Amino acid sequence: MNAATTFFGSEGSFFEGRLAHTRFWTYLGIIAGMTGLALFGEGGYVEDNYLFELFSKQGATWLAGGAVLGFALSFIKSASKFRAFRTAEMFVPWLDGAVVMLALMGIYTLFEPTSAMITYEDQSNLVSGRIVMAMNVLLLFSAICYIAHLFAPASFIGQLATFTAWAGVYAGGSALLLRWYESYLLMGGDIGHAPVSNLYEVFILLFCVICVIYLTLESRHQVRGLGAFVLPIVAAGVFFSIWLESIGQADIKPLVPALQSYWMKIHVPLNFVGYGAFAVACAAGAAWLLRNRIEQRNPNSAMLAVFPSLKMLDQLSYKAVAIGFPAFTLATILGAAWAAEAWGGYWSWDPKETWALIVWLVYGAYLHARFSHGLHGKTLAWWAVIGFLVTIFCFIGVNMYLSGLHSYGQLT
Amino acid sequence: MWLCFAPMFSFNQTLKPLLTRFGSMPVAILLLVLLAVASVIGTVLKQNQDQADYLHQFGPVWYWTFRALGLFDMYHTWWFLTILGLLMASLGACLYRNVPRFLQEMRNRKGTLSDNARKHMEYKFDVTFDDKDKAVATVKSSLPDWKWLETESAGTLWLRGDKGRFHKWGYISVHTAMLVILVGGWMSVQFGFRGNMAVPEGASENEISYLRGTGVEYLKMPFEVRCDEFSINFFSTGAPSEFRSKLTILEDGKEMMSSDIIVNEPLYYKGVRIYQASFGDGGSDIKMNLFRLNGEGTVDVANTKVYTKFEDPYSDVSMEIRDFRPYNIENMAAAGKPKKFKDMGPSVDFVIRGKGLKPVLVRSFMEPFYLEDNNQGSMIMISKTGDARDFETYMLGLDFSNKKEWALFQSFLNRLPRTEGATQQDNLAAFRAALDEVYPDGRPDDLPMLGNRVIQSMQVLPDMPWPFVPILDSFDQTYYTGLQLAKDPGMDVVWIGSAILVFGLCIMFYVAHRKVWIKVVEDEGKVTLQVTGLSNRNPVAFEQEFEDLKEQINTAYKQGAS
Numbered sequence: 001m002n003a004a005t006t007f008f009g010s011e012g013s014f015f016e017g018r019l020a021h022t023r024f025w026t027y028l029g030i031i032a033g034m035t036g037l038a039l040f041g042e043g044g045y046v047e048d049n050y051l052f053e054l055f056s057k058q059g060a061t062w063l064a065g066g067a068v069l070g071f072a073l074s075f076i077k078s079a080s081k082f083r084a085f086r087t088a089e090m091f092v093p094w095l096d097g098a099v100v101m102l103a104l105m106g107i108y109t110l111f112e113p114t115s116a117m118i119t120y121e122d123q124s125n126l127v128s129g130r131i132v133m134a135m136n137v138l139l140l141f142s143a144i145c146y147i148a149h150l151f152a153p154a155s156f157i158g159q160l161a162t163f164t165a166w167a168g169v170y171a172g173g174s175a176l177l178l179r180w181y182e183s184y185l186l187m188g189g190d191i192g193h194a195p196v197s198n199l200y201e202v203f204i205l206l207f208c209v210i211c212v213i214y215l216t217l218e219s220r221h222q223v224r225g226l227g228a229f230v231l232p233i234v235a236a237g238v239f240f241s242i243w244l245e246s247i248g249q250a251d252i253k254p255l256v257p258a259l260q261s262y263w264m265k266i267h268v269p270l271n272f273v274g275y276g277a278f279a280v281a282c283a284a285g286a287a288w289l290l291r292n293r294i295e296q297r298n299p300n301s302a303m304l305a306v307f308p309s310l311k312m313l314d315q316l317s318y319k320a321v322a323i324g325f326p327a328f329t330l331a332t333i334l335g336a337a338w339a340a341e342a343w344g345g346y347w348s349w350d351p352k353e354t355w356a357l358i359v360w361l362v363y364g365a366y367l368h369a370r371f372s373h374g375l376h377g378k379t380l381a382w383w384a385v386i387g388f389l390v391t392i393f394c395f396i397g398v399n400m401y402l403s404g405l406h407s408y409g410q411l412t
Numbered sequence: 413m414w415l416c417f418a419p420m421f422s423f424n425q426t427l428k429p430l431l432t433r434f435g436s437m438p439v440a441i442l443l444l445v446l447l448a449v450a451s452v453i454g455t456v457l458k459q460n461q462d463q464a465d466y467l468h469q470f471g472p473v474w475y476w477t478f479r480a481l482g483l484f485d486m487y488h489t490w491w492f493l494t495i496l497g498l499l500m501a502s503l504g505a506c507l508y509r510n511v512p513r514f515l516q517e518m519r520n521r522k523g524t525l526s527d528n529a530r531k532h533m534e535y536k537f538d539v540t541f542d543d544k545d546k547a548v549a550t551v552k553s554s555l556p557d558w559k560w561l562e563t564e565s566a567g568t569l570w571l572r573g574d575k576g577r578f579h580k581w582g583y584i585s586v587h588t589a590m591l592v593i594l595v596g597g598w599m600s601v602q603f604g605f606r607g608n609m610a611v612p613e614g615a616s617e618n619e620i621s622y623l624r625g626t627g628v629e630y631l632k633m634p635f636e637v638r639c640d641e642f643s644i645n646f647f648s649t650g651a652p653s654e655f656r657s658k659l660t661i662l663e664d665g666k667e668m669m670s671s672d673i674i675v676n677e678p679l680y681y682k683g684v685r686i687y688q689a690s691f692g693d694g695g696s697d698i699k700m701n702l703f704r705l706n707g708e709g710t711v712d713v714a715n716t717k718v719y720t721k722f723e724d725p726y727s728d729v730s731m732e733i734r735d736f737r738p739y740n741i742e743n744m745a746a747a748g749k750p751k752k753f754k755d756m757g758p759s760v761d762f763v764i765r766g767k768g769l770k771p772v773l774v775r776s777f778m779e780p781f782y783l784e785d786n787n788q789g790s791m792i793m794i795s796k797t798g799d800a801r802d803f804e805t806y807m808l809g810l811d812f813s814n815k816k817e818w819a820l821f822q823s824f825l826n827r828l829p830r831t832e833g834a835t836q837q838d839n840l841a842a843f844r845a846a847l848d849e850v851y852p853d854g855r856p857d858d859l860p861m862l863g864n865r866v867i868q869s870m871q872v873l874p875d876m877p878w879p880f881v882p883i884l885d886s887f888d889q890t891y892y893t894g895l896q897l898a899k900d901p902g903m904d905v906v907w908i909g910s911a912i913l914v915f916g917l918c919i920m921f922y923v924a925h926r927k928v929w930i931k932v933v934e935d936e937g938k939v940t941l942q943v944t945g946l947s948n949r950n951p952v953a954f955e956q957e958f959e960d961l962k963e964q965i966n967t968a969y970k971q972g973a974s
Contacts, residue, residue: 344898351455
């Protein structure tokens, strides 16, 4: 894999070498352009207008400028290093995926019914609801396939599981983007907002995050057996979100004034990177515990062939925490920054804040146990599982049982 | 005890063991767990509520126990702050103990590796080449951004390469950052304040109030805040879309600055941030018509204000005005049907009291209730418990906003035949006569509905326990804006700490300290590189990387040869 000397990477793959590197920097440039537009664009940042501004002449200039700058930078950056393009190769598939989701969303908009059929009171004609339902079906099917794969380790079932999980991710991601677009179709564009404002929307986001983190680990380390633990967690969430929809929690509603801030678009998704990663860590912990049990009881079990090794599961659990912990920390800090801006104090000991701190302490202790005490294996596997239970309470339990400043997460 | 008798206790004897004990892992974990458990209590037990509610909820025994422990304002109790203080001490001790050692380790690199140590290492391979200098150069160029150290030991050349040697800075910065954040938090509590003030429109205020323990404390600001205007914008669903206050800051009566604030966009003045937090009625002027149920049809006017008490001069009944609402947007659809929002118009809430009357909370609407363009007459809501959730709707029959209907009702009532055995015909005649009197220029348009309303009020009004029917007539609304004022000198310190924290975490998680030792063994014109690798993090990736390295060195050597 001598990527340093060849332009397209030795395998000539779209996702490797110089090509990935250039694309990665171009994407970064576009993101920088978007940020630049929000910060320095003419007319400033207006919640409802920003999306449209992106497609205006000014927006196009910023984006194109960023893209060109990023493209140029990619050639300046030295390419002579060992494993030079590793970062780019790691991130570029995700960014490509985002572009595909955007394209899918563009296609869906063509199927949107006429405006007469869309009203705030009756949102059942919106296309996004159908795509979400497709995502639900895909993810449930994928969960079944992953479990079947444990018992029937035929590669076809495994591939089918992976494929449907990916399809579910694309359906979910593009449905969320479409929901963003649709929120502008209601009430004359009055209530448009990013689709991370209620429990139903963040659930879809959570499914996507869990699947992306897991699938990335799967493709990197060939650990398909782990899917039988990750996807059932997602499937449980799918049932919960179907229930939410059935009680009318899936409607697009206007944002309460406290949420009308660009912080929402950063704080919420970042938090869900944390939650999602902790879910994967929990799944790896559970898989570790089960494999350990099987090894003790029936060391010749055929199932062991599908399971990743104990060492690998231990590593994966840690890797997931290593993704989740910094993201969760940053999300909490940004939440504090938002609180400082909106409520007058960065820390109010509000139940949600306090539970976020508790989650943080739990995983902080996990890391201390791992690195300062050199703990591995069983204890940490349990720790990852219990840590996720605490996380679930922080995510859903606090919203449902404890009131506080985050009460907009409550069911109404 | 020995401390008292030691005349010359030194740092090494006393403080050092204490620091060591304090900076140890079990103590740190214990403190983290304590903090987590205490925090859980604080979220389960609602903080800073009304004391009477607590007493009602827990009963006297538990109430006083909890109160003594400070559980109602737990995050400010001495014992909770002590846990935080101990955590700071533990962090400090931990840094004191480990930082010098880490710095030492980062500086000193051992160039050689014993054979025994190599035997126990997982990642190693040997490659053999012809040319020593070229082999060494190839290795170095294969890992170009690694730090190299060459050592001669017993006539053998050793190479040691390091990548990510600074990763221990991750540990140092994360723990320093936590200390900085806690110090910032302490500064916020010690030198800052945070409290609320309610400013009615047109008035000004310079004192904030805040909860401390079980009581309320007040603090004077060095300036006054005047609310020039408060306004609310609504989505068409009736949900509020924006709360906006027009504020002016006054110092010694001089206007210093004027600015609008909304939620998420505070005002900053002399180190104090002013936030939009809440709103309410600021004492609106209320005019109510009191329709006397004395058979004479008298209508009196009650001019009053929100938060004041109106005493009826003709009876012993009083009305304590509680609140005024300019809008009452309700979902009129039946459950399960698509939502249909309707504004029921302005309303006033008051508690009505009098001798022999059960005090109840009343909501009186200004406008009659329309159902599909049919006037259903005025309505009031009554809550017998005084809780707004227990409101029950009463239709009064008449549309009291139209005084002619009241006149018609009175006229009809007076004309009704009092004798037994009056027929339907007689009643109708009485109604016609009343209509002729009140509407001399012809019958009103919605006569059938009007008839219904009058008949309904014949059934409802005689049962009223009060001497009059109080109906909101007009209003002059004043809001108060609920502001939160905060000064937080520790905030910037917290942000600096947070930045260091994130930076440190990135190093800790994503920078692995990878080392290779290469023993260059020369034997009969051939040179063998004994390569050994070690990574403190991410062994799975390192395994792959290490395998790639072997291939890379071979390829690079060959390319260099051709």
